[in-house]
Amino acid sequence: MNKIRKAFENGKAFIPFVTCGDPSLAVTEKLVYAMERAGADLIELGIPFSDPTAEGPVIQAASMRALAGEVTTDKIFDMVGRIRRNSQIPLAFMTYANVVFSYGIERFAGKAAACGIDAVILPDVPYEEKEEFSSVFRQYGIAMISLIAPTSQERIRMIAREAEGFVYCVSSMGVTGVRDRITADVEEMVGQVKEEQEIPCAVGFGISSPEQAAQIAQKADGVIVGSAIVKLCGTYGAECVPYVERYVRQMKEAVLAAQGQEI
Amino acid sequence: MSEGRFGIHGGRYIPETLMNAVIELEEAYNHYREDPEFRRELQELLNDYAGRPSRLYYAKRMTEDLGGAKIYLKREDLNHTGAHKINNVLGQMLLAKKMGKTRVIAETGAGQHGVATATVAALMDMECEIFMGEEDTRRQALNVYRMRLLGAKVHPVTSGTATLKDAVSETMREWTRRLSDTHYVLGSCMGPHPFPTIVRDFQAVISREVKEQMLQREGRLPDAVLACVGGGSNAIGSFYHFIGDPSVRLIGCEAAGRGIDTAETAATISTGHLGIFHGMKSYFCQDEYGQIAPVYSISAGLDYPGVGPEHANLYDTGRAEYVAVTDEEAVDAFEYLSRKEGIIPAIESAHAVAYARKLAPTMKKDQIMVVTLSGRGDKDCAAIARYRGEDIYE
Numbered sequence: 239m240n241k242i243r244k245a246f247e248n249g250k251a252f253i254p255f256v257t258c259g260d261p262s263l264a265v266t267e268k269l270v271y272a273m274e275r276a277g278a279d280l281i282e283l284g285i286p287f288s289d290p291t292a293e294g295p296v297i298q299a300a301s302m303r304a305l306a307g308e309v310t311t312d313k314i315f316d317m318v319g320r321i322r323r324n325s326q327i328p329l330a331f332m333t334y335a336n337v338v339f340s341y342g343i344e345r346f347a348g349k350a351a352a353c354g355i356d357a358v359i360l361p362d363v364p365y366e367e368k369e370e371f372s373s374v375f376r377q378y379g380i381a382m383i384s385l386i387a388p389t390s391q392e393r394i395r396m397i398a399r400e401a402e403g404f405v406y407c408v409s410s411m412g413v414t415g416v417r418d419r420i421t422a423d424v425e426e427m428v429g430q431v432k433e434e435q436e437i438p439c440a441v442g443f444g445i446s447s448p449e450q451a452a453q454i455a456q457k458a459d460g461v462i463v464g465s466a467i468v469k470l471c472g473t474y475g476a477e478c479v480p481y482v483e484r485y486v487r488q489m490k491e492a493v494l495a496a497q498g499q500e501i
Numbered sequence: 502m503s504e505g506r507f508g509i510h511g512g513r514y515i516p517e518t519l520m521n522a523v524i525e526l527e528e529a530y531n532h533y534r535e536d537p538e539f540r541r542e543l544q545e546l547l548n549d550y551a552g553r554p555s556r557l558y559y560a561k562r563m564t565e566d567l568g569g570a571k572i573y574l575k576r577e578d579l580n581h582t583g584a585h586k587i588n589n590v591l592g593q594m595l596l597a598k599k600m601g602k603t604r605v606i607a608e609t610g611a612g613q614h615g616v617a618t619a620t621v622a623a624l625m626d627m628e629c630e631i632f633m634g635e636e637d638t639r640r641q642a643l644n645v646y647r648m649r650l651l652g653a654k655v656h657p658v659t660s661g662t663a664t665l666k667d668a669v670s671e672t673m674r675e676w677t678r679r680l681s682d683t684h685y686v687l688g689s690c691m692g693p694h695p696f697p698t699i700v701r702d703f704q705a706v707i708s709r710e711v712k713e714q715m716l717q718r719e720g721r722l723p724d725a726v727l728a729c730v731g732g733g734s735n736a737i738g739s740f741y742h743f744i745g746d747p748s749v750r751l752i753g754c755e756a757a758g759r760g761i762d763t764a765e766t767a768a769t770i771s772t773g774h775l776g777i778f779h780g781m782k783s784y785f786c787q788d789e790y791g792q793i794a795p796v797y798s799i800s801a802g803l804d805y806p807g808v809g810p811e812h813a814n815l816y817d818t819g820r821a822e823y824v825a826v827t828d829e830e831a832v833d834a835f836e837y838l839s840r841k842e843g844i845i846p847a848i849e850s851a852h853a854v855a856y857a858r859k860l861a862p863t864m865k866k867d868q869i870m871v872v873t874l875s876g877r878g879d880k881d882c883a884a885i886a887r888y889r890g891e892d893i894y895e
Contacts, residue, residue, distance in 0.1 A: 287791075287792065288661065288792040288793045289661060289666065289667070289670050289778065289793050291516075291670045291673050291674060291779070292516045292674075292677070294674075295660075298660055302661075305792060310790050311790050311791075312790075335514050335777040335778075336776045336777045336778050336785070336787070336791040336793070337790065337791045337792075338791075339775075339776060339777045339782075339791065340774065340775075340776050340787060340789075340790065340791030341790065341791060361516050361517075362514045362515060362516060362777070362780075363514060364513065364514075364515060364516070364517050364520050365517070365520070366504070366512075366513060366520075367512055367513065367514055385516070385517045386517060387516070387517040387518035387520075388518070389517075389518050389519075389520070389521050389522070389680060390517055390520070390521065391521065393517075393520065393521065397517075408516075408517065408518060411518060411677060411678055411679070411680065412518075412674070412677050412678035412679075413674045413677060413678070
């Protein structure tokens with residue numbers, strides 16, 4: 239859990255997401271190293287799910303591509319094990335309840351911990367259902383990240399009180415995907431969390447440009463970007479690594495500039 | 502464990518963005534379900550608009566032909582819009598109206614739930630958008646036209662396998678986009694709490710009527726009640742008021758597609774495993790890594806990889822039995838009922854008729870069986886003709 243907190247010690251954090259196995263696990267591994275070089279503070283590794291109901295078209299398509307390439311949870315555990323020989327960057331799995339549940343929560347948590355995962359994000363497990371998962375992950379030292387949404391309102395305090403690692407603030411209504419405007423009152427959401435617990439808040443859903451990232455970074459501790467990066471993987475396939483590296487560097491610079499720091 | 506459980510099944514496994522919406526729905530439902538004004542309005546709609554109570558018809562020719570149990574058909578196919586779906590839609594949309602919603606969205610498989618939703622949206626002057634797998638828009642082209650005629654916008658869903666499960670996923674995504682003025686009219690006894698309970702309560706009118714009608718006609722309870730199961734809404738409605746009567750066998754008929762020993766099946770209880778999907782814990786057809794299986798059935802309405810959580814629990818407790826019926830058996834039953842009784846059943850309902858043909862001869866002549874005809878089969882005629890090698894199109 240301390241490792242997650244570390245991600246927020248290098249100024250405002252930039253947190254990229256990639257779908258494991260898109261276009262291949264070998265490329266995913268290279269992406270992790272490249273993103274770390276470019277200044278990423280924590281990396282979300284998506285374990286593809288056949289029916290990702292919280293994702294927009296970009297990540298849905300990436301999940302389909304990865305599954306078509308016969309990526310499995312076991313192969314992803316092996317990849318994370320390889321990454322851990324070369325890198326100590328904080329890593330979080332992002333996937334869906336059924337991927338963990340069908341594997342066996344205990345078995346999944348055990349393997350995830352053994353290969354070096356620090357946190358897990360399950361967008362279809364809300365506060366009311368989390369105990370079944372978080373109680374097991376906690377035993378293995380893995381933080382289960384809580385999400386708050388623009389519709390959470392009075393639920394924010396309840397969620398924040400029990401949050402571990404960091405709080406994932408969903409910045410927009412709807413599913414993941416690039417948006418022109420971020421509509422949620424991020425400042426208000428983050429403020430409510432901090433009144434309950436001094437825990438880092440990272441904002442995601444819809445962010446793609448350095449300008450948006452800089453704006454969000456003024457109000458939160460970190461910025462999460464998924465679809466914009468996954469789009470690059472989709473466009474450039476096996477050649478995507480330098481493009482993603484350049485993009486992540488640009489975004490990290492933008493979030494740092496937002497707090498008046500330079501790389 | 503959270504609320505809304507049926508044994509270990511159910512719950513609400515949904516994104517945080519939707520949580521306040523389902524809580525608001527639950528509170529509104531708990532309020533209005535006891536509200537005499539709401540109940541009166543709903544009853545009036547069910548009677549005067551949908552044509553309830555639906556008939557309990559003694560299928561004399563079928564009974565004599567099979568030579569066993571006395572067979573009654575619960576004629577949900579005679580409801581307005583041609584299926585049981587209208588029972589739930591009227592309830593949910595009246596509730597949505599009371600909650601101040603002006604727009605409804607819904608998934609549909611065979612198109613019957615979409616047609617019912619579009620119909621009631623026209624009646625109640627609400628905006629309506631229907632999500633339907635692209636594959637199903639081809640299989641059920643006539644229903645797509647009906648929905649458009651009724652003023653609804655139909656979105657063909659191209660993600661995943663482009664069938665019912667993808668339509669549900671896409672409707673959930675749309676709901677997270679736009680909540681404040683929109684109610685999701687979920688069509689089956691599935692999804693996150695409180696949907697499985699709400700849909701069951703609105704469909705329970707089926708077994709309430711069967712019980713009354715049976716006591717009036719025969720002076721006793723039936724020995725078996727049969728209904729087809731996809732998500733399971735007509736089955737849970739047919740079972741509900743008999744759950745406490747252990748002498749009544751409750752039998753759900755799942756779609757085996759090309760057979761439960763093939764990959765082309767949608768028989769969730771026969772072939773699935775415990776999982777979490779579409780907001781609920783229940784049984785799902787899935788692979789060893791929890792990836793949801795691309796299921797198959799000739800019937801678009803049963804072509805779903807999961808089953809409602811209350812059915813999963815009725816199976817666990819042994820209170821209900823679940824059997825699998827193949828495409829071929831269902832098509833045979835479709836033709837059989839048409840010729841024996843002059844009733845063309847929906848291909849979904851034909852799955853229950855098919856099992857009735859197997860079961861009735863094993864029962865005694867003084868025993869009674871009720872088969873719910875969840876819908877009428879006009880929508881299926883072209884597809885069944887094609888299945889039999891006749892090249893006709895609507």
